[in-house]
Amino acid sequence: MEKSNFTRRRFITGVSIGSVAAMASSSLPVFGNIMHTTNETGKLAILGGEPVVKSKVWPKWPYRDEKMVEAMSKTVRSGIWCRIESPNGSVPTFEIEYAKLMGTKFAVGTGSGTQALNTCVEALGIGPGDEVITSPYTDMGTISSIITSRALPVMADIDPLSFQIDPNEVEKRITENTKAIMPIHIMGQPCNMERIMAIANKHNLKVIEDTCQAHLGVYQGKVLGTIGDLGCFSFQTSKTISCGEGGAIIGNNAELMDKCYTVQNHGTSKKGRSETIGAKYRMNEFEGTILLAQLDSAKERFALRNKNAAYLTSKLKNFPGLVPQKLYEGTESGSFYLYTMSYHKEHFNNAPRDKFLKALAAEGINMSGYIANGLHKEPWVDHIMGLKVYQKMYSTARLKQYLDELACPKCDQVCADMVMLWASGPLLGTLADMDDIINAIMKVHANRDKLNQI
Numbered sequence: 001m002e003k004s005n006f007t008r009r010r011f012i013t014g015v016s017i018g019s020v021a022a023m024a025s026s027s028l029p030v031f032g033n034i035m036h037t038t039n040e041t042g043k044l045a046i047l048g049g050e051p052v053v054k055s056k057v058w059p060k061w062p063y064r065d066e067k068m069v070e071a072m073s074k075t076v077r078s079g080i081w082c083r084i085e086s087p088n089g090s091v092p093t094f095e096i097e098y099a100k101l102m103g104t105k106f107a108v109g110t111g112s113g114t115q116a117l118n119t120c121v122e123a124l125g126i127g128p129g130d131e132v133i134t135s136p137y138t139d140m141g142t143i144s145s146i147i148t149s150r151a152l153p154v155m156a157d158i159d160p161l162s163f164q165i166d167p168n169e170v171e172k173r174i175t176e177n178t179k180a181i182m183p184i185h186i187m188g189q190p191c192n193m194e195r196i197m198a199i200a201n202k203h204n205l206k207v208i209e210d211t212c213q214a215h216l217g218v219y220q221g222k223v224l225g226t227i228g229d230l231g232c233f234s235f236q237t238s239k240t241i242s243c244g245e246g247g248a249i250i251g252n253n254a255e256l257m258d259k260c261y262t263v264q265n266h267g268t269s270k271k272g273r274s275e276t277i278g279a280k281y282r283m284n285e286f287e288g289t290i291l292l293a294q295l296d297s298a299k300e301r302f303a304l305r306n307k308n309a310a311y312l313t314s315k316l317k318n319f320p321g322l323v324p325q326k327l328y329e330g331t332e333s334g335s336f337y338l339y340t341m342s343y344h345k346e347h348f349n350n351a352p353r354d355k356f357l358k359a360l361a362a363e364g365i366n367m368s369g370y371i372a373n374g375l376h377k378e379p380w381v382d383h384i385m386g387l388k389v390y391q392k393m394y395s396t397a398r399l400k401q402y403l404d405e406l407a408c409p410k411c412d413q414v415c416a417d418m419v420m421l422w423a424s425g426p427l428l429g430t431l432a433d434m435d436d437i438i439n440a441i442m443k444v445h446a447n448r449d450k451l452n453q454i
């Protein structure tokens with residue numbers, strides 16, 4: 001960091017958000033050691049100025065390389081396209097390798113993360129009349145996996161700083177029909193599993209970890225997905241390990257994992273008997289091939305994302321306008337599927353989030369909100385309330401209470417205030433790329449008095 005790069009304008013900007021006393025001392029700069037590679041005092045690009053980043057090419061996502069192409073040709077030529085055709089095919093091999101990577105005894109591949117979650121719900125015997133507590137701040141796949149089995153997804157509000165399910169809210173919502181908790185490691189960062197597991201143990205509940213965004217993250221020395229009874233992953237194209245559409249379940253309980261296999265195989269067990277309810281959720285050999293070919297190098301990409309995310313966070317350390325997602329004690333790493341921050345408009349001249357995002361995009365850095373509405377506000381709620389099976393399996397009083405307790409004001413606030421960088425690709429960039437992100441943010445901040453002209 002070179003102090004000489006501080007412009008007068010920048011100094012004034014600093015004074016307005018830092019303490020004057022701090023500025024008078026030698027504790028510059030107020031935002032941490034930001035490298036000033038651009039002229040932050042320049043006119044906003046959206047108002048006709050030069051953008052910070054002219055034609056940024058981010059690392060491509062989904063990750064792909066020649067190894068995958070070769071492996072795929074081999075699978076095509078082999079004629080083994082379905083997992084049940086060979087015990088040595090790419091899906092059975094992927095299951096062995098993925099379990100190794102995660103440090104569990106078993107893994108079962110599925111066609112998606114939603115399918116993996118629903119397989120667990122079915123395998124645990126959860127169905128009509130049962131309740132599963134989860135968060136409204138998630139992908140619809142989480143909720144879908146519960147209502148597909150006609151169980152009741154009970155919404156626990158989130159911690160507005162970490163965006164994660166709030167264990168206190170979970171505990172409040174336990175009833176005699178609660179069978180499981182489905183916590184989500186949102187953005188790929190660990191939720192408060194210590195509290196979740198303590199609550200589950202106290203009330204004798206199962207825990208299905210929705211690890212769909214959180215491949216390879218570590219919490220208190222444990223890989224995410226290995227802490228609860230079962231862990232579920234998504235390999236949908238945007239996720240940090242991806243094959244277009246795909247999923248997996250991991251676990252250490254042989255009997256339960258065997259049940260998961262049976263459920264995802266339309267109820268047909270490894271013995272060939274048709275034993276239970278189950279949709280056909282099998283992963284195919286092409287998906288297995290693409291996944292297998294990237295497992296070796298997935299850890300490198302994971303490490304790079306963590307390094308770049310730590311760099312961004314260090315740059316934002318003393319900047320109150322954007323506050324990175326709070327990580328819980330015990331967080332050793334996360335997948336950084338998304339790099340997320342709370343937007344504090346009071347530090348941007350009260351400009352609404354949209355104006356900030358527009359100005360930032362014009363500077364060449366695209367960020368966005370994440371989920372527009374918490375899932376407690378989506379029409380599936382009315383849909384299930386209108387279904388006979390819900391009216392029969394839950395008392396009128398329970399359904400009324402359910403609707404009365406559906407509000408999740410903290411989730412609503414996060415939906416309105418959060419900004420994110422979709423991180424799977426961009427966080428595989430260089431430190432100079434990270435500086436571009438920070439410089440664009442700081443330029444918009446320096447020009448915050450102009451944001452209301454947009």
Ligand SMILES: *Cc1c(COP(=O)(O)O)cnc(C)c1O
Binds near residue numbers: 111139141
């Ligand atoms: C992506 C995702 C899912 C669903 O996974 P699919 O593979 O898209 O079915 C579930 N939960 C979370 C948190 C997700 O991000």
